[in-house]
Amino acid sequence: xxxxxxxxxxxxxxxxxxxxxASGLSLIYGxxxxxxxxxGSFLTLGAFAGWELxxxxxxxxxxxxxxxxxxxxxxxxxxxxxTEFLLIRRLYxxxxxxxxxxxxxxxxxxALFDGIWGTDPIYVTAPPWLSHTTEILGARVPNDRFLLIGxxxxxxxxxxxxxxxxxxxxxxxxxxxxxxxxxxxGIDVRKAFTVVFAIxxxxxxxxxxxxxxxxxxxxxxxxxxxxxxxxxVTVIGGLGSLAxxxxxxxxxxxxQQFANYFLGGTGDLMVVLLLAVVLLVRPTGILGKKx
Amino acid sequence: xxxxxxxxxTESILTVSDLSASIDGQQVIExxxxxxxxxxxxxxxxxxxxxxxxxxxxxxxxxxxxxxVTVAGERVDREPTHRIVxxxxxxxxxxxxxxxxxxxxxxxxxxxxxxxxxxxxVAELFPDLTDRAGQLAGTLxxxxxxxxxxxxxxxxxxxxxxxxxxxxxxxxxIVMDVARALERAAETVPVLLVEQNxxxxxxxxxxxxxxxxxxxxxxxxxxxxLGNEALTKELLGVA
Ligand SMILES: Nc1ncnc2c1ncn2[C@@H]1O[C@H](COP(=O)(O)OP(=O)(O)OP(=O)(O)O)[C@@H](O)[C@H]1O
Ligand SMILES: [Mg+2]
Numbered sequence: 316x317x318x319x320x321x322x323x324x325x326x327x328x329x330x331x332x333x334x335x336x337a338s339g340l341s342l343i344y345g346x347x348x349x350x351x352x353x354x355g356s357f358l359t360l361g362a363f364a365g366w367e368l369x370x371x372x373x374x375x376x377x378x379x380x381x382x383x384x385x386x387x388x389x390x391x392x393x394x395x396x397x398t399e400f401l402l403i404r405r406l407y408x409x410x411x412x413x414x415x416x417x418x419x420x421x422x423x424x425x426a427l428f429d430g431i432w433g434t435d436p437i438y439v440t441a442p443p444w445l446s447h448t449t450e451i452l453g454a455r456v457p458n459d460r461f462l463l464i465g466x467x468x469x470x471x472x473x474x475x476x477x478x479x480x481x482x483x484x485x486x487x488x489x490x491x492x493x494x495x496x497x498x499x500x501g502i503d504v505r506k507a508f509t510v511v512f513a514i515x516x517x518x519x520x521x522x523x524x525x526x527x528x529x530x531x532x533x534x535x536x537x538x539x540x541x542x543x544x545x546x547x548v549t550v551i552g553g554l555g556s557l558a559x560x561x562x563x564x565x566x567x568x569x570x571q572q573f574a575n576y577f578l579g580g581t582g583d584l585m586v587v588l589l590l591a592v593v594l595l596v597r598p599t600g601i602l603g604k605k606x
Numbered sequence: 607x608x609x610x611x612x613x614x615x616t617e618s619i620l621t622v623s624d625l626s627a628s629i630d631g632q633q634v635i636e637x638x639x640x641x642x643x644x645x646x647x648x649x650x651x652x653x654x655x656x657x658x659x660x661x662x663x664x665x666x667x668x669x670x671x672x673x674x675v676t677v678a679g680e681r682v683d684r685e686p687t688h689r690i691v692x693x694x695x696x697x698x699x700x701x702x703x704x705x706x707x708x709x710x711x712x713x714x715x716x717x718x719x720x721x722x723x724x725x726x727x728v729a730e731l732f733p734d735l736t737d738r739a740g741q742l743a744g745t746l747x748x749x750x751x752x753x754x755x756x757x758x759x760x761x762x763x764x765x766x767x768x769x770x771x772x773x774x775x776x777x778x779x780i781v782m783d784v785a786r787a788l789e790r791a792a793e794t795v796p797v798l799l800v801e802q803n804x805x806x807x808x809x810x811x812x813x814x815x816x817x818x819x820x821x822x823x824x825x826x827x828x829x830x831x832l833g834n835e836a837l838t839k840e841l842l843g844v845a
Contacts, residue, residue: 485716489705495668496703500717500758501691 317453322576324451326569328460331467332529334564335522336538336545338474338557339395339515345491345555346511348410349403352417354519354545355538356424357395361387361520362527362537363432366439374440384466384524391520392513399512404505421539428535436532445528459528466525470518471561478557483510491555492604544571547586551593553603562601617679619644619766619796620665620695625673625683627664634660635820637673642766642813647788647797649811649828653843657820658800659700662768666690666697678765692719696759700770700800702751706744710735710754713743717758728757731787749780756784760791767797773806785809804844808832816841 336358343351365383372379398420406412445462448455478484486507490497497504519538526541527533548567552559570589571582578585593600618641625638635657642648650658664671667687675683682690691697705713714728714735729736732753738746743754752772759767772788773781785806788797792810801807807814807828814831816824824831824841832838 485708485712489708489712489716492705492707493703495687496699496705497716498687499666499668499691499697499699499703501688501719501762502716503686503688 317455318576320452320454321456322572323569324454324456324460324464326572327565328463328529328568329572330565330568331463332522332526332541333545333548333568334467334561335470335518335525336541337548337552337560337564338470339512339518340545340549341552341555341557341560342474342487342491342511343515344549346487346494347403347407347508349407349413350410350417350546351403351512351515352414352542353398353420353424354395354417354515355540355542356421356428357391357398357516357519357538358523358526358541359428359533359535359538360394360424361391361523362533363428363523364390364520365524366437366527366533369439375442377442380442380445380528384521387520387524388517389520391523392517395516395519396509396513398516399509403512404508407508421542425535425539432533432535434535436534438532439527441528463525463529466521467564470521471557474514474518474557477514483507487511544568544586547590549600551590551600553600555604556600556602559600559602617644618642618676619678620798621674621676622661622665623674625661625664625671625675627660627669627671629660629669633820634669635664635817638817638820638822640815640822640825642796642798645792645796646812647792647799647810649807649814650798650800650817651807651814651824651831651842652817656817658817659770660820661817662697662699662770662798662800665768666695694763694765696762696764696767696795698755698759698767698769698772700774702748702755704743704746704751704754704758706742708743709740710743710746711739713754714757714761717761719762722763723761724763725761728761731760731790732757749776749783752776752780752784753787756787756791760787764795767791767795769797770800771802772799773801773803781806804832804838804842 336354340351340354343349365387368383368386369379402416403413406416445459447458449458478488486497486502486504490504490507494504523537526537544567548563549560551567552563567586570585574585575582620642623639625635626633627635638661650661652658660669663669665675667685667690673683674681677693677695682693734750735753735757743751756772772784776784781803789810791797799811811828814824814828815822
């Protein structure tokens with residue numbers, strides 16, 4: 316029982332990380348049809364920014380942790396918005412070029428991070444409470460899981476509220492459904508593109524700082540490794556669906572945890588199998604719109 | 607007020623000259639030229655697939671085009687779609703294109719460009735929409751969706767409306783509702799109307815432009831065209 320509780324909560328925590336990356340990927344694809352392979356770099360940069368701040372302010376305080384989470388968000392948002400504005404904007408509806416540019420950017424930034432921070436993992440310090448455990452139904456659950464889950468829930472609620480209650484949110488929801496009709500109503504949908512990149516970048520940057528605490532280190536590879544699963548999650552959830560991304564994040568991460576524990580470390584394999592099954596049975600993903 | 611009315615009467619609100627357009631590299635209209643009447647309804651007619659929808663979409667820059675388009679005397683053919691629309695070009699697309707996942711109220715709110723939208727007019731023309739403000743547009747009937755699509759254009763103070771087959775697939779009774787709404791709209795804003803229902807054209811249009819194979823083959827009085835059975839049959843394939 317306690318093992319199952321631990322696996323479930325750890326799965327939820329990991330799912331929270333996947334969601335923070337996948338939410339942006341899914342929104343960006345849904346509105347613009349862009350597969351953003353550079354999304355992992357927003358995460359990595361957020362993580363390094365958070366670490367740089369923590370190392371100056373002293374990583375053990377809660378104030379530092381909160382400041383580094385906020386900094387990760389801001390850095391992620393700014394870099395993502397700049398990426399959209401300077402690179403992607405010129406390439407709408409040119410899907411091959413988009414892939415080339417975002418993949419190129421991902422490779423270039425990883426090399427850049429290698430150059431600045433080195434290729435070795437850098438261990439992070441956090442408020443001691445995060446590395447303690449809390450007993451739930453007999454399971455000793457590391458506290459950082461709760462931080463991850465709480466942050467992802469807040470991000471989910473924040474994005475949902477933004478989409479539902481703001482003018483930009485209205486434009487984005489309409490644009491995901493029918494972009495050209497939005498422009499035919501006299502709306503400059505490109506502004507919404509930048510906003511969506513900024514939101515996705517903020518979530519990824521936040522995810523970067525959280526990931527550094529979950530794994531205990533930062534490295535230039537951090538974003539790339541999470542990005543693969545985030546893409547799988549996005550496809551399973553249905554490209555363009557935020558709710559789908561949330562459900563699939565949790566499902567994939569929990570499946571991964573259980574398969575790793577009970578089926579001899581086959582978590583990644585099971586995730587790929589799940590992806591294959593979903594693509595065969597329901598090619599649009601759980602909540603994706605029909606083509 | 608008097609001044610702007612005079613201006614509207616003396617220069618055409620929308621002119622198209624030598625407009626060609628292509629979709630995926632395939633030419634769909636060729637060197638189309640016409641002027642709209644400055645008031646009332648101008649009908650854009652032709653058999654299926656002759657390029658009526660493409661003409662409207664080319665005017666709006668929704669498909670690749672070349673040639674000249676002016677709105678109120680100013681060239682707009684180099685501008686992106688949203689700018690052209692912001693000049694006061696309202697568009698009611700073929701097949702309505704309401705946002706299915708948004709409510710009726712959200713569809714209308716999204717469309718409102720002016721600081722003083724004509725909500726009263728919309729409420730008066732389409733009382734049904736007020737009652738269904740909270741309903742998802744995707745769950746409306748075809749006729750109700752058409753009302754939403756028309757309302758999205760009528761809620762703004764436009765200089766010209768481009769309306770593409772607003773009665774397509776609607777029951778006869780609703781066809782007349784839509785026609786009356788258009789008639790009412792045309793009292794204040796000139797309308798370029800693509801329409802297959804010739805009864806509606808007869809009722810609303812003074813001028814008619816007919817396309818065939820992506821080119822203009824008739825440009826003149828709607829009454830004369832529809833009064834001439836042989837010509838109507840030749841150009842539109844129906845009597
Ligand atoms: N998305 C598209 N891809 C390729 N060809 C297209 C596309 N849309 C339209 N066409 C072609 O362009 C030509 C003109 O089409 P258009 O829709 O403008 O005609 P229409 O006069 O509006 O027809 P209808 O009366 O059936 O609405 C047609 O030959 C059509 O096959
Ligand atoms: Mg058409």
